[in-house]
Amino acid sequence: MKITSPFILMVLLAFGMIACQNKNSQKEAPSPTAKVIADVNIIDIRNGHITKGHVVVDSGKIQRILPVSEDEAEVIQEAELINGKGKYLVPGIAEMHAHLPSVIWNDPQMEEVLFLYLSNGITTIRGMLGHHLHLELKEKVANDKILSPRIYTSSPSLNGNTVTSTEQATEMVTSYQKDGFDFLKLHPGLRLHVFDQIVKTANEVNIPFAGHVSTLVGIRHALESGYASIDHVDGFLEGLVPESAGVNPTENGFFGYNFTEKADTTLIPDLVKTTKTHEVWVVPTQSLFSRWFSPTPAKQLANDPEMKYMAPEVIENWINSKNNLTETDAYNAEQWEDFMAIRKMLIRGLQENGHGLLLGSDAPQVFNVPGFSIQHEMQAMVEAGLSPLETLQMGTVNPAKYFGQEGNFGEIATGASADLILLDANPLEDISNMQRPRGVMVRGHWISRDQIDQKLKTIADKYRELNE
Structure with missing residues (x-):
């Protein structure tokens, strides 16, 4: 003993x-x-x-x-x-809009990204831009060969450039299902008839589809087509623009920003009801809009503590990307505030009366460091009007329901996977108490705070040396 x-x-x-x-x-x-x-x-x-x-x-x-x-x-x-x-114990968190590098499972870059997720208590990730290399990674994780969150992975992107005909749609959907991807990832640019063929074939071969809503498809048709999830609340703001406005749907801007002043928020309940009728989950990725698309200066975000875990060239690219998006005549802080107010109304409505919300931050994306960005996302959900408990449910029991794995993970219950986060303070009182966990357990493997700090320091030291 x-x-x-x-x-x-x-x-x-x-x-x-x-x-x-x-x-x-x-x-x-x-x-x-x-x-x-x-x-x-x-x-x-x-x-x-x-x-x-x-x-x-x-x-x-x-x-x-x-x-x-x-x-x-x-x-x-x-x-x-x-x-x-x-201390307080909560289930491990699912990051439902994650990205993984397109490298082999034992590449140091993959190990680093997976640990960044784990360091913040993320024990399940849904990869949203799949690669065939991720299939071997998923198998290794399932067989407990590497320390990692459990992996669900999308197919490679189906978008207006990669699939341009119904024949291609049938071939690619069938192929990705046979390859073993968990679901299809839809990106913008799909023409309506191609989208409909993707949906038809996906239903025939029994593979879900999720992601973006193409402007030529539209949110209502997308919802009625049975997405597994719509991410970024994509298409919803555009769906609030009355037909009488006569807008060109392709001129919507960044997730509908250009249509902000034309949106009729009295249409929100109808859209929310449709998500529930067709059982479509929504992943807000609100941190994408409160960071990348916000008026906050890029240089300020580049000085956030977690940026030391990213390569210098990545940070530089993020600065340029944010400046290119927000330092234009078409962008202003007042319209951004109105835009965000509408998004918060949509999020609250979807929480209260929709099918359900899933927690996802789109990491790594501009100024969204893997693992750390989920902390920004949880804070954004509370700022949108959700309680800390509702926010945590988005990353625990809701993903378990989404994957048909209730009882297997997402809660602290006998027989469930030992995916746990040990905290110094109660996160139900303040969601920021989710930051800096005392330790993380993933499928029974315990990672102490000292181990987390040591590994994070190793990552930070590597990138600091590149800056010198």
Whole structure:
């Protein structure tokens, strides 16, 4: 038995692990790799209730959750104990709009990006620009060969340039389904008849599709076609423009920004209702708009602490991209405020009366560092009017429902995957308490704060040397 501190000795005594002569009270001992997060405040992510307990993890799963009471004392031998006293435990987060580099699974760049996600408690990612190299990565992760969030991956992009005919649509959709991609990624530029063929073939071969809404398709037809998810709230603002306005849909600007003053917000309930009728999830990626598309100066964002984990040339490209987008005559801060107000109304409406929201930040994207950007996204959801609990549900139980994996991950429950985040303070009181987790567990593998800091320092040092 491993006794490494006075705290652990105290917990062992409380559990009855040392004085265990009463064999009738004993249960089968866990394996030597078992862990116990002891005396921790456990957040029920479905209702926000908090109970104090001991979470027993073995073989990658939550084996038992023990109340803190003498009557429920348990015998657990050869377990590594993690001090949870005074801390809070939440399920691991799903980043539902992630991007991975198009490199082989054991490339150092891939390892680095995956760790950045893990460092902020992201234990599931939905890759939104797939590559055939990601199929091997997904397999390696599923077989626990590498330390990584679990992976769901899209196909390569289906857009107006890559698929230009119905014949191509049929061929590509069928091929991607056979290859083993989890879903199709749709990008802008699809013509209506090509889009309809993609949908027809996808339904025939049973592969979901998600992503952007092409302007020639339109939000209503997109919703009625049964997207698995629409990301960025794409097409919704355009859908608020009355037909009487006579706009050219291709002149919508950045996600409808050019139509801001023409949008009729009284049409929001109808669009929201349609998402529910056709069971379409929405991924807001609001941090994309509060950072890349905001009036905040690029140089200011480039000095954010997490930027030290990105290559200098990436930061330079981000500065240029933001300046090219926002330093034009067509852009002004007042219209951006109105634009964001409409997006917040849409997000609140979709939360209250739609099919559901999923947490995603579009990382790495302009000034969205993998892992760290999910913190900005959660803050943006609270600023849009969601509660911290609703925000956390977007990244836990909602993705589990989306993937048909309720009970397997996304909550702290017996039998669920041991994907956990240990926090110093209650995130239901302040969502910023999700920052700097005390430790992260992914499928039973524990990463302590010291290990996180050490690995992050290694990444930062590498890029600092490139700057010197």
